[in-house]
Amino acid sequence: MEIVSSNRSHGGVQGVYRHASAATGTEMTFSVFVPDHAEGAKLPVVWYLSGLTCTHANVTEKGEFRAACAEHGLIFVAPDTSPRGEGVADDAEGAYYFGLGAGFYVNATEAPFAQHYQMRRYIEEELPALIGAEFPADMARQSIMGHSMGGHGALTIGLRNADRFRAISAFSPIVSPLNCPWGEKALTGYIGADKAAWRDYDACALIEDGARVPDILVDQGTADNFLEGQLKPDLLEAACADAGQSLTLRMQEGYDHSYYFISTFMAEHLAWHKARLG
């Protein structure tokens, strides 16, 4: 693991790191904030999965999470959203919602994407092992959050691994790739036309199929341009209601899809996570 940069911030250290990933077969870059802590202490870990077009850098620069992480003693991990580099396939049509920057947190099975787009395995297995080995992280206390495509990632990874993540929250998540144009194109490209295989990557389908977690928190802006066409939080609301899955869905008046929205509610999400991480 190589240190790309390291800056003192809010009493802790904001680092950016690079490593050779076996899961993706590429170099991967991620950021970690470690707050000030007692020598030898292990801190709970909050995973933050980013949205379409993003790298680790967007939330690291604009997310306004460090003050709250310092207050609550939380490690904050922000991975990239796809493999990158020479030889990594991209969408032939250049869509921003498929290919580079748009890994959708799946293990791709379709050529040519299967070779590198193994983001599920990367986030669920490889990166946690590295975080546990290299940082003062208490891997028995993890939670997960994300934005948009990363909200989809947080919900699906959290629902599939309820034993590992004590809290799941999301900002303006894609709640059902089965039911939106972004998901339609990306999942067809990554895992093929058989929609039965998609259900593992669809928060609503996972809940329909029996996945349960103690609680889910979702903030969604009412002025979000993607609200009706792509995000459709009503589908998650219905799936949770039908299944008896607890959900706190907050429609935030006048907020859009940007980090101006995310940063506004970031501290509340982290306090909510902290309450569940102990």
Place this chain on the structure above:
Amino acid sequence: MEIVSSNRSHGGVQGVYRHASAATGTEMTFSVFVPDHAEGAKLPVVWYLSGLTCTHANVTEKGEFRAACAEHGLIFVAPDTSPRGEGVADDAEGAYYFGLGAGFYVNATEAPFAQHYQMRRYIEEELPALIGAEFPADMARQSIMGHSMGGHGALTIGLRNADRFRAISAFSPIVSPLNCPWGEKALTGYIGADKAAWRDYDACALIEDGARVPDILVDQGTADNFLEGQLKPDLLEAACADAGQSLTLRMQEGYDHSYYFISTFMAEHLAWHKARLG
């Protein structure tokens, strides 16, 4: 005045605006955060002047000022650091500390810079008139802060206009262009070789020459690469001590010159300003 963008954030509105400046003879872009406020209310205004290479965008995205401005009811104005556009002169040698992005908050008198580099007039006269006219701003309650070259701008503009700014603070400011290579090149280029003319643009010289304000707050990181060669806060400390000018200089252990540092102490600065703005 044209609205470039407008986003709801922390209960208020983060806007970016563009207008034709008479002072610089160019279009100028700036950002303003207006927190939620009662209909008809006028709010105090904090000016934030940015450093070398920056535009309004750096602090707007990375400054973490909105939560504190919302809490304290402060309007936050972030101007650009130089004129820009076709026909605007730049450093022939391409230095990042002179020309575009490096206006040093002076009124240039030397060709070819005098034509557009009128940042003092822009910040002291033209932009305040626009802010007072277009925003719910109480122009009787203003304060000023800045970073690096913008800390120099905040100190010099604040010291020259003690009747207007109730508080001055800075992060890692250039305290004396007369005594650092950045200032040497820039002020020679903008206002010529006669150093008597520089004293109006040098915080230490202004204090030596009699300028006084109630208090100055400065935060400076000890791991700042520019500390010894350019910033030299000891010169400001000495000038203030000799003159009986109140100064709170805080050396912040391990912090560098970046927004990871600025964002850490931004909320404290804004609380300090609020206490003086009433």
